[in-house]
Amino acid sequence: MLGELTVRRILKLTEFTRKLPREFGGYRLRVSAGSDWRFARLSWHKFYDDLFYIVGNFVHQGDVCWDIGANCGVFAFTAAHKVGGNGQLVAIEADPLLAAMLYRSRRYLPADVRSRISILPIAVSS
Numbered sequence: 707m708l709g710e711l712t713v714r715r716i717l718k719l720t721e722f723t724r725k726l727p728r729e730f731g732g733y734r735l736r737v738s739a740g741s742d743w744r745f746a747r748l749s750w751h752k753f754y755d756d757l758f759y760i761v762g763n764f765v766h767q768g769d770v771c772w773d774i775g776a777n778c779g780v781f782a783f784t785a786a787h788k789v790g791g792n793g794q795l796v797a798i799e800a801d802p803l804l805a806a807m808l809y810r811s812r813r814y815l816p817a818d819v820r821s822r823i824s825i826l827p828i829a830v831s832s
Contacts, residue, residue, distance in 0.1 A: 714740050718803055721810075726780070727751055727758065731787035734814040736807045737778040745778070754780055761785050768792040774830050775799065779808045783815070786823050794822050800829035 718740025726733050739746040744753040751758070757780060765771060767790035773782040776797035786795040799805040805827035812820055 716740070717743075721807065724750055726784055726787075730758065730761065730784040731819065733783050733787070733819070734811065735779055735783060736810045738803075738807065741777050741804055741807075757781055758784065761788055765789060770794045771796070773797045776808060776825075777804055779811055782808070782823060783811065786815075786819055789822060791818060791822070794824070796824045796826065798826045798828060798830055800827070802827060 718738050720740065721736050721738050722745075723734050724737050724745055726735065737745040737750075744750050747753075761781065761784045765785045765788040767788070769785075769789045770793060771782075771785045771789060773779070773785065773795065776782045776799040779797060782795055782797035786793075789795060797808055799808055805825060808825045812823055812825065815823070
């Protein structure tokens with residue numbers, strides 16, 4: 707029988723595509739159920755209603771946002787849509803597999819949105 711750690715690693719390596727809601731650009735994201743089991747569901751975005759509310763109400767055109775611990779980039783790519791052409795988004799993710807997913811997701815974006823996202827594959831601490 708496979709141990710829990712082995713199953714999590716397998717799930718983390720299994721990537722698939724999910725789309726953000728249309729009001730946040732409808733961009734495609736590369737995700738894995740190993741990073742968040744909710745991505746395995748087709749209605750995954752319902753689990754992120756609080757995050758979408760925060761981005762929709764507190765992120766504005768021209769803002770500079772930081773996503774520390776970006777995971778698969780739900781906040782990062784949603785906020786990148788909201789900050790507009792004068793804004794910037796910095797996504798920080800220490801896990802090399804997740805950082806690689808962020809880079810792959812960024813390739814799906816239109817050039818103007820892609821240029822506002824900086825991905826830093828580093829860890830942050832005090």
